[in-house]
Each structure stands twice: as C-alpha cells, then as structure tokens.
Amino acid sequence: MLTPLQRIQEKFPADIIETHAFRGDETVVIRAAGLKAVAGFLKETPEMDFNFLMDLTAVDYLFFAGGRIQKEFRFEVVYHFFSLKHNHRIRLKVPVDDKAPEVDTLTDLWPSANWYEREVWDMYGIKFKGHPNLKRILMYEEFQGHALRKDYPYNKRQPLIGPTY
Amino acid sequence: MSALSSASNFFTSKLNDALGWARKFSIFQYPFVTACCGMEYMATNCAHYDQDRFGAGFPRFSPRQSDVLFVVGTISHKMAPVLKTVYDQMCEPKWVVAFGVCTCTGGFYDNYATVMGIDTIIPVDIYIPGCPPRPENVLDGLMKLQEKIQKGEQSRTLYDPRDPRSVRPADLQFGYTIEGHIKHIESTPTHGPKLTTPKE
Amino acid sequence: MTQTRSMLLNVGPSHPAMHGVIRLIMELDGEKIKDVEVEIGYLHRAFEKMCETVMYTQCFPYTDRLNYVSPLINNVGFALTVEKLLGIDIPERAKYIRVIMSEISRVTDHLTCIGASAMELGSMSVFLYMIKAREFLWELVEEITGARLTISYVRIGGVKADLTEGFVDKTFQKIAEVRKVLIEADELLTRNRIFFDRMKGLGKISREDAIAYGITGPFLRSTGVNYDVRKASPYLVYDKLDFEVPLGTQGDNLDRYFVRMAEMEQSLRIIEQCFQQIPDGPIAADLTGAVIPAAQMVDSAKMGQTEGLMEDEVSLDPTLQGGTKKYYDAINANRKDIVLPAKENTYGNIEGLMNHFKLVMYGHGIRPPVGEAYFPVEGANGELGFYIVSDGRDNPWRVRVHPPCFPIMAALPKCLIGEMMADLVPTFGSVNMIAGELDR
Numbered sequence: 001m002l003t004p005l006q007r008i009q010e011k012f013p014a015d016i017i018e019t020h021a022f023r024g025d026e027t028v029v030i031r032a033a034g035l036k037a038v039a040g041f042l043k044e045t046p047e048m049d050f051n052f053l054m055d056l057t058a059v060d061y062l063f064f065a066g067g068r069i070q071k072e073f074r075f076e077v078v079y080h081f082f083s084l085k086h087n088h089r090i091r092l093k094v095p096v097d098d099k100a101p102e103v104d105t106l107t108d109l110w111p112s113a114n115w116y117e118r119e120v121w122d123m124y125g126i127k128f129k130g131h132p133n134l135k136r137i138l139m140y141e142e143f144q145g146h147a148l149r150k151d152y153p154y155n156k157r158q159p160l161i162g163p164t165y
Numbered sequence: 166m167s168a169l170s171s172a173s174n175f176f177t178s179k180l181n182d183a184l185g186w187a188r189k190f191s192i193f194q195y196p197f198v199t200a201c202c203g204m205e206y207m208a209t210n211c212a213h214y215d216q217d218r219f220g221a222g223f224p225r226f227s228p229r230q231s232d233v234l235f236v237v238g239t240i241s242h243k244m245a246p247v248l249k250t251v252y253d254q255m256c257e258p259k260w261v262v263a264f265g266v267c268t269c270t271g272g273f274y275d276n277y278a279t280v281m282g283i284d285t286i287i288p289v290d291i292y293i294p295g296c297p298p299r300p301e302n303v304l305d306g307l308m309k310l311q312e313k314i315q316k317g318e319q320s321r322t323l324y325d326p327r328d329p330r331s332v333r334p335a336d337l338q339f340g341y342t343i344e345g346h347i348k349h350i351e352s353t354p355t356h357g358p359k360l361t362t363p364k365e
Numbered sequence: 366m367t368q369t370r371s372m373l374l375n376v377g378p379s380h381p382a383m384h385g386v387i388r389l390i391m392e393l394d395g396e397k398i399k400d401v402e403v404e405i406g407y408l409h410r411a412f413e414k415m416c417e418t419v420m421y422t423q424c425f426p427y428t429d430r431l432n433y434v435s436p437l438i439n440n441v442g443f444a445l446t447v448e449k450l451l452g453i454d455i456p457e458r459a460k461y462i463r464v465i466m467s468e469i470s471r472v473t474d475h476l477t478c479i480g481a482s483a484m485e486l487g488s489m490s491v492f493l494y495m496i497k498a499r500e501f502l503w504e505l506v507e508e509i510t511g512a513r514l515t516i517s518y519v520r521i522g523g524v525k526a527d528l529t530e531g532f533v534d535k536t537f538q539k540i541a542e543v544r545k546v547l548i549e550a551d552e553l554l555t556r557n558r559i560f561f562d563r564m565k566g567l568g569k570i571s572r573e574d575a576i577a578y579g580i581t582g583p584f585l586r587s588t589g590v591n592y593d594v595r596k597a598s599p600y601l602v603y604d605k606l607d608f609e610v611p612l613g614t615q616g617d618n619l620d621r622y623f624v625r626m627a628e629m630e631q632s633l634r635i636i637e638q639c640f641q642q643i644p645d646g647p648i649a650a651d652l653t654g655a656v657i658p659a660a661q662m663v664d665s666a667k668m669g670q671t672e673g674l675m676e677d678e679v680s681l682d683p684t685l686q687g688g689t690k691k692y693y694d695a696i697n698a699n700r701k702d703i704v705l706p707a708k709e710n711t712y713g714n715i716e717g718l719m720n721h722f723k724l725v726m727y728g729h730g731i732r733p734p735v736g737e738a739y740f741p742v743e744g745a746n747g748e749l750g751f752y753i754v755s756d757g758r759d760n761p762w763r764v765r766v767h768p769p770c771f772p773i774m775a776a777l778p779k780c781l782i783g784e785m786m787a788d789l790v791p792t793f794g795s796v797n798m799i800a801g802e803l804d805r
Binding site for chain 3: 022023025027051052053054055057059060064065066069078080084087089091110111112114115116123136137138139140147148154
C-alpha cells in the first residue's frame with residue numbers, strides 16, 4: 001500500500017522540489033507549473049480520492065528565523081487535502097516569488113477554493129490565474145497593501161473614517 | 166414678576182424631572198452587536214440577570230425607533246462607517262453606551278483593522294469596560310445611564326487623539342495617553358514582528 | 366406594458382439576528398430570491414497577525430475570541446497543534462479535563478445556536494430556557510477557569526488548574542438541569558406546526574455540494590455523510606469514549622436542528638463517561654509541611670530561610686489556585702522548558718524562579734523546532750484546524766485557523782437561491798455563523 005506521498009513521488013518526479021513528513025504530516029513541495037496536474041491527479045485517482053480541499057493559505061518567509069534560514073522564494077501557497085473515503089491527508093506547498101506572484105486557480109476542481117483564494121489575494125497579494133471573482137474578502141476595497149505580509153506593520157491603520165490610531 | 170418666574174421654574178424643573186423619570190425607565194436599545202460581548206449582552210437580557218426589570222427589556226432593531234445605542238463588541242474599520250450612519254439616523258435625545266473594552270479603547274486588538282475606541286467616531290456617554298463585562302457590570306453601567314438620563318445630561322466624550330486637550334475619562338484616571346502608548350511601542354524593540362538583525 | 370425588474374435588498378451588516386456582522390446583498394423577484402452575494406470581513410480583528418507578534422502562550426486569549434461561544438475548543442485546538450509541533454504528550458488527567466471542558470463548550474454552542482434561531486422564528490421562551498441552561502454550564506466553567514466566556518484556560522503542556530473539590534457532583538446536578546431544558550425545548554419545538562413548516566425542506570444542500578465546498582460538522586452530517594474528527598482521527602481520549610455521531614438525511618434546516626439536539630445529548634453522555642474514567646486527582650506527594658501564604662513564602666525565601674520550604678504548600682489568590690504543587694504533576698507535562706513551574710518552586714527557590722523567567726520574558730519562552738504542523742479538532746461547527754509554522758524563535762511565524770463556518774458561508778447562496786425571502790432567517794440561523802471565527 002503506497003501512501004499518497006509515495007504515489008506522487010512515483011508519478012511526478014520532475015515537479016517535486018522537496019518532500020518531508022515532519023510529525024507525521026506528509027508534505028510535498030512542488031513547482032507552480034505542475035500544480036494543476038498534481039491537483040487533478042489527487043482528485044481523480046480512486047486510490048487517492050482527495051475530495052476535500054480542507055484549507056488553502058499562504059506563508060511569507062521574508063526574514064525567516066531572523067535571516068538564518070534563507071528560502072529561495074518569498075511566499076509559499078499551502079494546500080491541505082483530505083480524503084473522506086480513505087481518511088488520509090496530504091499537504092501541498094507551492095513556492096511563489098514576490099516579483100510576479102501568480103498561481104493557477106483550483107476553483108474548477110474544488111469550489112471551496114473560491115473564497116480561500118480571495119483571502120490569500122487579500123492578505124498576501126498572490127494572484128490566481130482563472131479565478132472568477134478575485135477581489136478582497138476580509139478588508140475593505142480602499143485598503144492599500146496586503147496585510148499579512150511581513151513588511152506590513154501590524155498597527156498601520158488606513159481608516160475610512162476616524163483618526164489613524 | 167420674580168414670583169411668577171420662580172413659579173414657572175418650579176413647574177419646568179418638575180416637568181424635567183418627570184420627563185427624566187419616564188425616559189429612564191423606558192429605554193429602547195439598539196443593540197449593535199458584533200462580537201463576543203454579544204454573548205454577555207444576551208445573558209444580561211435573559212433570565213438570570215434580567216434587564217427588563219430596569220425597563221430596558223425591549224430592543225428595537227431600527228435606529229429610528231430606539232434611543233440608546235449599545236455598541237457591543239469590536240468595531241473594525243470596515244464597520245465604522247456603518248456605525249456612524251446608524252448613529253446619525255437616530256433621533257434626539259439619544260445616548261451611546263460603549264459596551265466592552267474593544268469599544269472603550271480598542272482592547273488588545275491594537276492592529277490595522279480595529280478602531281481604538283468608538284469615541285473617536287461617535288460621542289459616547291457611558292463606558293462599560295470588561296472583556297467581556299460581567300452582567301453585574303452591565304447592570305451597573307445601565308444604572309449610571311439611568312442617572313444620566315434622569316438629570317437630562319448630554320455630556321458626551323468625543324475623543325480626538327491628535328488634539329491634546331481632548332481626553333477620555335479613563336485617561337484622566339490612569340494618566341495614559343495615545344501619544345505615550347505609541348512612544349512606548351516605538352521604543353520597545355522586542356514588541357512586534359522581528360525584522361531587524363538577529364540577536365541569537 | 367408592464368415591466369418586471371428585480372429588487373436589490375441589502376440585509377446589512379448590523380441586523381437583528383444576533384449572529385454577528387455579515388452583509389447579504391440579495392436580488393429579489395417579489396419574494397423569491399434570485400441571487401445572493403455574501404460579504405464578510407466586518408469583524409476582521411487580525412488574529413493571525415497579532416499571533417505573530419506575541420509568544421505562544423500569549424496567543425491563547427486571541428484564540429478564545431475566535432469561536433466565542435465555545436472558547437475552550439479553540440484553546441484545546443491551538444494547544445494540541447503546538448504540542449504536536451513540540452512532539453510532547455500530556456498526562457491522562459489533563460486529557461480528560463480538556464475533553465470535559467470541550468464538551469461543555471460544545472453544548473453551550475449548540476444551545477446558543479438553537480436558542481437564537483428559535484427566537485427568530487418567534488419562540489422567545491425556548492431562547493430564554495436555553496440561555497438559562499447555558500448559564501448553568503457557564504457557572505461550571507467559571508468554577509474551574511475563573512471566567513464565563515473568555516477563559517484562556519488551556520496551556521501548552523497541560524491545563525492551568527485542576528478540577529475543584531465537589532466539581533463532579535455539581536456537574537451531575539447541572540447536567541440533569543440541562544437535560545430537563547432540552548426535554549422542554551423538544552416538547553415546544555419538534556412537533557410545533559410553525560417551527561416544523563418553516564424548517565422542513567428549506568435550506569437544502571446536497572451531499573455532493575457539501576463535500577465539494579469543503580463543509581464539515583453538523584452541516585455536513587445533516588446531509589448523511591458520516592465525518593466527525595473525533596471518530597476519524599481521534600485525539601485526546603476520544604477513542605476510549607463511547608458516543609454516537611447523529612446523522613441526518615435530507616440536508617435541510619430541520620435535520621440540522623435534530624443533529625444539534627442529538628449532539629448535545631451525546632456530549633452530556635461523554636462528560637458522564639469521562640468522570641467515570643478519569644484517573645485520580647491530586648497526588649499529595651511529600652507535602653507534609655504547613656500551608657503558608659504566598660507573600661510570606663516569597664519573603665522567607667528572599668531572606669534565605671528556606672528550611673523545610675520544599676514540603677510546604679502555598680495558599681494563593683483564588684485566580685491562581687489549582688496549579689500548585691499538589692495538582693501539578695497530574696495536569697502538566699513533565700517538561701521544564703515548556704510548562705511554568707509550580708508556584709511553590711517559583712516563590713521558594715531560585716531554580717524555579719529562573720525557570721519561570723526563562724518562560725515568560727521577551728526573547729525567551731517556548732521554542733518549538735523549525736517546522737510546521739496541522740492539527741484538526743472537532744469544533745462545534747465542524748473541523749477546526751490550526752496550522753502553525755515555527756521558525757525556532759519565541760513568536761510563532763504563522764498561525765492559520767481553518768474556520769469551519771467559512772466554507773459554509775461560501776455555500777450559503779446555494780442553499781438560498783430559489784427560496785423565499787422569509788426562509789433566509791431559519792436557514793441563516795441553522796448555519797451557526799460565528800463572526801469571530803469567520804473573519805478572525
């Protein structure tokens with residue numbers, strides 16, 4: 001019985017950058033170009049059958065660990081998948097750089113990705129190619145900047161009405 | 166002449182007292198509930214800590230029909246224009262109660278999304294701090310509001326952090342100002358995300 | 366010539382259903398709903414950003430305020446994720462205490478949800494009865510944690526305080542009262558013509574849609590899918606407890622009401638079983654000395670009069686009780702670098718004091734290894750998952766909450782389109798949207 005991680009390693013050896021299973025969570029880091037193929041493989045094959053896109057988020061690695069650990073790309077979009085039938089999970093990570101942060105959308109495979117991707121756009125500024133309605137979801141439209149990026153100060157306010165602090 | 170004016174003063178002051186008495190025991194609140202304080206608001210309204218015995222049992226969910234605006238829970242910057250609109254739509258006489266510390270001074274949500282105290286947007290009569298305040302606190306605040314209504318006072322606080330003469334009632338007691346707080350943040354390098362050179 | 370146009374109605378952010386702040390922009394054709402757009406974000410309080418600026422233990426108050434009707438479940442979820450990252454295990458008694466408090470929180474959440482939605486359909490009495498039952502449970506929570514709503518009770522490596530004496534009897538009394546309230550509410554609502562007609566067949570979602578939208582919890586179980594995190598990937602002591610997972614069939618509002626009522630009964634069963642299985646309480650160890658007040662212990666330790674202080678017990682302020690040496694080993698993991706020392710050690714000797722300082726000062730504290738972990742917990746609305754990335758320093762690098770009602774709100778248009786305007790109220794009530802969790 002191959003685990004989902006091993007099946008991906010077998011099928012897509014070219015797209016994988018790294019794999020690990022820290023504390024039992026199987027994780028695959030793949031290139032942005034291979035996302036659609038891997039995601040389709042995860043959904044369609046009956047042995048994997050990942051019908052839940054549980055979570056979609058992003059992490060900003062600017063100045064990670066005080067600069068001691070240098071990552072090649074600034075952002076990573078993190079996908080958590082879950083299979084109801086086989087009761088297994090997998091985490092997919094896609095590194096994105098900050099010059100042109102753009103990833104393929106997964107809304108055609110999992111409709112739940114719609115709102116999650118809007119939130120990642122709102123908080124990190126990562127665009128999703130082919131998303132039907134990419135606009136801000138948690139902040140108001142007039143907000144400038146992307147709030148969860150590490151270079152946005154936590155208390156810099158842009159009020160619609162009222163003073164700045 | 167003086168007898169007549171003192172007689173009319175007597176009548177108008179008795180009339181004011183009667184009006185204050187009638188207003189304070191028939192409070193129609195607009196519960197502008199956003200967050201966790203709403204749970205304590207519900208608890209105050211219901212059986213164990215009844216609000217109805219103070220005459221404040223019926224919320225009116227329309228600003229045109231209510232006279233006290235209970236702002237319950239954190240107000241974010243996205244919600245602030247909505248709050249101002251609701252306040253403007255209420256008719257005089259109206260009072261505002263800041264329920265919970267998020268509405269008094271912002272609570273511990275000192276970030277890009279939160280209004281640090283609704284008195285920067287609308288004038289506030291009563292502050293009920295607590296996170297969330299116990300129902301006994303809420304009833305105490307309600308009784309203070311009733312005293313204010315009885316006296317017919319319209320003394321409200323509208324706080325402008327940029328104006329040094331504008332102070333909050335809490336500032337007067339604790340000697341704490343927004344400028345001092347911001348200086349504290351800037352001078353404490355360990356507060357906040359670490360984007361400077363590593364120490365270890 | 367008559368022209369028909371659809372009407373735009375804004376069910377605005379501040380609306381009377383006491384569920385929080387959300388905006389529904391509805392396109393109506395008379396009374397029929399043609400299209401709905403859901404706008405959220407009115408209670409965005411930057412939970413994830415604030416967690417990056419404080420230490421791990423300081424995140425607990427922020428997690429309380431996520432799903433504020435069941436705060437203990439959020440606390441437990443966060444603690445379990447950090448413990449997974451650290452790779453530690455906690456004592457049995459602490460696990461049972463966490464389960465008991467989580468289930469009490471789950472019951473309060475379902476009581477609030479059903480009470481509020483019943484009130485919106487006109488049944489004010491059921492709301493008052495359920496809030497009365499909720500007050501009984503909050504009295505229990507207050508006895509152990511010190512607060513009614515925002516409790517910050519769970520710590521990484523255990524819990525803050527042990528159960529008090531006589532807690533078991535009080536709990537059984539209160540559970541009996543809650544059961545009476547549930548029976549009353551059942552009598553008032555389940556065969557009630559108005560309630561039944563307004564809830565049956567409305568707000569339907571199909572099984573495939575629910576899975577496609579990533580919905581979990583009572584919303585998913587009402588469509589018949591048997592997924593509960595407590596059964597699928599058991600955590601704490603759920604694998605030792607015997608409980609059922611109620612399932613619906615149609616996926617409409619009435620099924621969600623039945624699922625929640627049945628889940629409350631199962632939660633009360635779980636609490637009773639926990640009290641039968643919980644390992645024994647405080648181990649007195651070698652505390653043969655006197656009970657002295659904290660200030661006196663600090664003074665004598667400062668003066669160097671430490672003769673016999675190791676056997677003494679300290680009497681503390683009520684807010685700090687329950688974590689002293691007598692209870693310490695039963696409720697905390699045996700890791701000096703993660704858990705604060707017992708108060709006798711903090712006040713009585715310098716090693717305990719230094720241990721305490723190393724855990725609370727800025728720049729020091731709990732330091733998990735570099736890595737990431739995701740831990741799913743069964744929240745009252747569904748799978749509450751915390752994803753934490755650590756960079757080895759004292760602040761978390763990224764804390765992500767998977768909010769269970771986020772996908773449900775995304776799927777809300779699917780439940781509403783084609784229904785009448787008045788069906789919005791019971792459908793929205795059965796979603797149990799908690800704005801603190803949705804917008805974080």
